Amino acid sequence: MKKTFLSCLAALFMLFAGMTRAQADEYLRVGMEAAYAPFNWTQDTSRNGAVQIEGTKQYANGYDVQTAKKIAKALGKKPLIVKTKWEGLVPALTSGKIDMIIAGMSPTEERKKQIAFSDSYYTSEPVLVVRKDGKYAKAESLDDFSGAKVTSQQGVYLYNLISQIPDVSQETAMGDFSQMRQALASNVIDAYVSERPEAISSIKANKDFKMVSLKKGFKVSSSDVAIAIGMRKGDPRLEQVNAALAQFPLKEQIALMDKIIPLQPSHDNSSQGKTKSSFFGQVSKILKSNWKALLRGTGVTLLISIIGTIAGLLIGLLIGVYRTAPKASNLILAWLQKLFGWLLNVYIEVFRGTPMIVQAMVIYYGTAQAFGVSLDRTLAAIFIVSINTGAYMSEIVRGGIFAVDRGQFEAATALGFTHGQTMRKIVLPQVIRNILPATGNEFVINIKDTSVLNVISVVELYFSGNTVATQTYQYFQTFFIIAVIYFILTFTVTRILRLIERKMDQDNYTQIEGETH
Numbered sequence: 001m002k003k004t005f006l007s008c009l010a011a012l013f014m015l016f017a018g019m020t021r022a023q024a025d026e027y028l029r030v031g032m033e034a035a036y037a038p039f040n041w042t043q044d045t046s047r048n049g050a051v052q053i054e055g056t057k058q059y060a061n062g063y064d065v066q067t068a069k070k071i072a073k074a075l076g077k078k079p080l081i082v083k084t085k086w087e088g089l090v091p092a093l094t095s096g097k098i099d100m101i102i103a104g105m106s107p108t109e110e111r112k113k114q115i116a117f118s119d120s121y122y123t124s125e126p127v128l129v130v131r132k133d134g135k136y137a138k139a140e141s142l143d144d145f146s147g148a149k150v151t152s153q154q155g156v157y158l159y160n161l162i163s164q165i166p167d168v169s170q171e172t173a174m175g176d177f178s179q180m181r182q183a184l185a186s187n188v189i190d191a192y193v194s195e196r197p198e199a200i201s202s203i204k205a206n207k208d209f210k211m212v213s214l215k216k217g218f219k220v221s222s223s224d225v226a227i228a229i230g231m232r233k234g235d236p237r238l239e240q241v242n243a244a245l246a247q248f249p250l251k252e253q254i255a256l257m258d259k260i261i262p263l264q265p266s267h268d269n270s271s272q273g274k275t276k277s278s279f280f281g282q283v284s285k286i287l288k289s290n291w292k293a294l295l296r297g298t299g300v301t302l303l304i305s306i307i308g309t310i311a312g313l314l315i316g317l318l319i320g321v322y323r324t325a326p327k328a329s330n331l332i333l334a335w336l337q338k339l340f341g342w343l344l345n346v347y348i349e350v351f352r353g354t355p356m357i358v359q360a361m362v363i364y365y366g367t368a369q370a371f372g373v374s375l376d377r378t379l380a381a382i383f384i385v386s387i388n389t390g391a392y393m394s395e396i397v398r399g400g401i402f403a404v405d406r407g408q409f410e411a412a413t414a415l416g417f418t419h420g421q422t423m424r425k426i427v428l429p430q431v432i433r434n435i436l437p438a439t440g441n442e443f444v445i446n447i448k449d450t451s452v453l454n455v456i457s458v459v460e461l462y463f464s465g466n467t468v469a470t471q472t473y474q475y476f477q478t479f480f481i482i483a484v485i486y487f488i489l490t491f492t493v494t495r496i497l498r499l500i501e502r503k504m505d506q507d508n509y510t511q512i513e514g515e516t517h
Helices: 002-016 063-075 086-094 157-164 177-185 196-205 238-246 250-263 279-323 331-353 356-371 377-402 406-414 419-456 461-472 475-505
Strands: 027-032 041-043 059-061 078-083 116-123 126-131 149-151 191-195 209-212 226-231
Touching: 027 063, 027 086, 041 461, 059 063, 059 078, 063 078, 063 116, 063 238, 063 250, 086 226, 086 356, 086 419, 116 238, 116 250, 126 177, 126 196, 149 157, 157 191, 177 191, 177 196, 177 209, 177 461, 177 475, 191 196, 196 209, 196 250, 226 238, 279 331, 279 377, 279 419, 279 461, 279 475, 331 377, 356 377, 356 419, 377 419, 406 419, 419 461, 419 475, 461 475
Parallel strands: 027 078, 149 191
Antiparallel strands: 041 059, 116 226, 126 191, 126 209
16 A cells, blocks of 8 residues: 555656756756736747646747847856746846846846846837726826726736836736736736736737827836846856857847747637637636646645645654654753754744744745755755744644544553554554544645745646646636636545545444453
């Protein structure tokens, strides 16, 4: 039984988490969102010169990708795209997870304090995207947007430009442009500030949108509108990169962008077609076209949550047994026991008192930056979920141990059992039964909480779904599918655990000739 279970886990790991480790001497690892068309996007094939995304069977393309290919060729390397959330790009670079950032990033003064930048490889123009039927569709100046609800992406210069609009209602910054498009389509916001190429992509994908290029527009600095390649400070390849960009003049940049925009994956937005398909028809089409990516994401979610819950349970059991051990008679051993117990308390309080999303950022990027330890994304995710679950399970186990009648401990001591024997043979079997409902609850929580691991770009279910949403521009339909998958997973796990509980609750006593055995 144990061998079968371990074999299944190994198969899941090989099937869904087969992360290939790119060697730095062979590949140029380029970080980008792969969700900011036409600068970068995700697609399912290598058509039109796309480059494979590390650890997946998907590809990235766009203006940034084609630029990355030019730079990689100049450096004598093969390009490899490392799909990374926007807020994780700089930590990924400084921690050595990627070699460069080519993601439509502006070389602002704040960023220059952390990383170095190449010469510009594109100059953009800030514009606003509005609904075609909205009150701001005919705006010609910033004054016309007075009172409008406007937002942009978190951590980019575009968001800071909003304050130039008089009496504007500056909404909370959003994580990426896909969220902004959904907010605009739902009338949550009146407009969002973008760059001209992205705005063109949005209005091509959704005929209800309109790009507003103002006659009296935003005041911007040259460093804001310039787009450059981010590199680690002191990287000796900076001169080579600038030399390669010198062979990429403005005329070629404009020509490449004009060529890239029509190559974006076709977006079958229902508002575009002559016949509007039903909601479930759109859902069915998304499933038919993207079931492999969603299946892979579901597999990674299951892999991480299963191993993380089991490992966390083992951690909790070990800590529970240790914390109930009798005090050592030797003074030095007693002191060490107390010190280790204090360290365990720190571990439990820290991991119960901080969000998993923060733990993921600190462990994945922090260990690489501080200690030079480069963890595989999937292995890092399993480790994060395991130690997080272990902190919670240790308290659950402690409560389960205290629930066992004290008389059983005394009886075991009277029979000459050691503490280890008492735990192993008498207490823990009862504890496992007592904590099974709480363990199942942790498992369900872990299935849902793996979604926060998208911050370190683990290709789990939410990450896969978000990728599909940015490709199709059908956000509500895509996340409806994701919600249903999560519900099926948690509902199935809950039912299985209830069956196990009922099986463990069965009475094995039998009556034979009037005697109880």
